[in-house]
Amino acid sequence: MQYLLMIFEDEAHMQRSVEEKGFEAYMAPWMAYTEEMEKAGVMAGGNALEMAHTATTVSVRDGKRTIQDGPFLDMKEQLGGYYVLDVPGLDEAIKWAEKCPAAKYGHIELRPITNFDD
């Protein structure tokens, strides 16, 4: 099964730790985490995202397009990146979520990816 592993974190917290530790030290656990996933053959994709204030939200109502500056949901913790996991089931996905560096200070949401072939 495939899961979208979404990483929610407080951007202020992230910026602080980059400033305190330096970018490379901040990134080290992320690199290790990604490498571990790749080695285990469970990583089907993933990316880090730019800060939430760079987001653009688009909707169309009655044929009229609205473009808004910022994310759709304004939350204390924002989606900062994601992975696509390919694992046998939820228990394995939970294991990977638990290992994610942001699990210790943010939240990780797992969503099964719909398989239309099934």
Next chain:
Amino acid sequence: MTVPTEKLVEAAAREGRARLLAILSRRTGDLAAAEDALQAAFLKALESWPELGVPRVPDAWLLTAARNHLTDGFRKESVRAGKEEAIVLLLDELAEASAKDGLPERRLELLYACAHPAIDEQVRPQLVLNTVLGVPAEDIGRCWLASKSAMAQRLVRAKAKIKASGIPFAIPEPSEREERTACVLEAIYGALTIGGEGGALAEEAAYLASLLSRLLPNDPEAAALRALSLFVLAVRPEEGEPFRPLSERDPEGWNSEAINLADNILVNAARARKPGRFQLEAAISSARIAQLRDGRDTWEQVLHLYRRLIDLAPSLAATCGYAAALMEAGRNDEAASVLAGMDLDGEDFPPLLVVRAELAIRQREPRQAKVLLEKAAHLRAGHPDGAHLSARARDLQS
């Protein structure tokens, strides 16, 4: 000598339902579809057994019938051929094997799936009762004060979540097992206690506890939960009798045999030297019962057990139980300081309202006690203890 076929189907249903459901859901990963298929198989048995006689191995027959129903479903939904074939093949193999050696035991896997931490905590006991014991949504709803349709919807959603999110029908690996078993125990405990002591589902929950302790023979906590369920049933008011708190019940009517059995189970469980929450809860019940039945003064023991329980598994319920025991032991000042030190976040928790009312009565503040009891009675309306609480509130002068 003829037993009506309906009775035989009924017996096969009671005995084999969970066993078959566990196998079917494990194979398909789809609890709702497995239930439908099994239901169809039982209906088919009701049709065909009276004519053709009861098959030599009913379980194998039912499994094949359920498999046929699943295949029809696959065809309608045009499921990918590979997956369908794999499931059908496995089920055929199983039916064949079960004709020879009986069905494999997969009920534990079903329990772990239904009590998975990814399912809403409140729904876990409901799901376990519904799937493992086949208790209808309506009866479950009555105990959780939910309408039949609301409960049915909650169960459907939980089953859909299991399927869509890939919750496995599997025994967790050793590193996870303790935590996950705790969820299963907790779900059964929830079912045991929801209707007040010895509520409507207590018997089903007690059966689940005995099933679990058979499936996990070396787990002292599972054994303790079984002992606890035996205590609950042994001392509950007889059917039709109004609810009374434990200390006001007549020990004459208690089931001594069950109490002694539970005591023995508890002693055996303690040999593992792995104390746990349910061993302590059951030990408290045991000591309270000994006190009331045999007139032994076990207050020191009860209070000591409560302190250990709060230490090991802190909870609002445990603290409330401790405070209530302190008052019954005549140590009101200590009870007052325990309650004063509590976080009132749980203000709407009925047991907390009841102990606070009890303290208010002892401190000669009946007006405050009345308000607290009325609030508790309101929250417990519809449960057997609800009527008892409102009667107590009524008796207090405002």
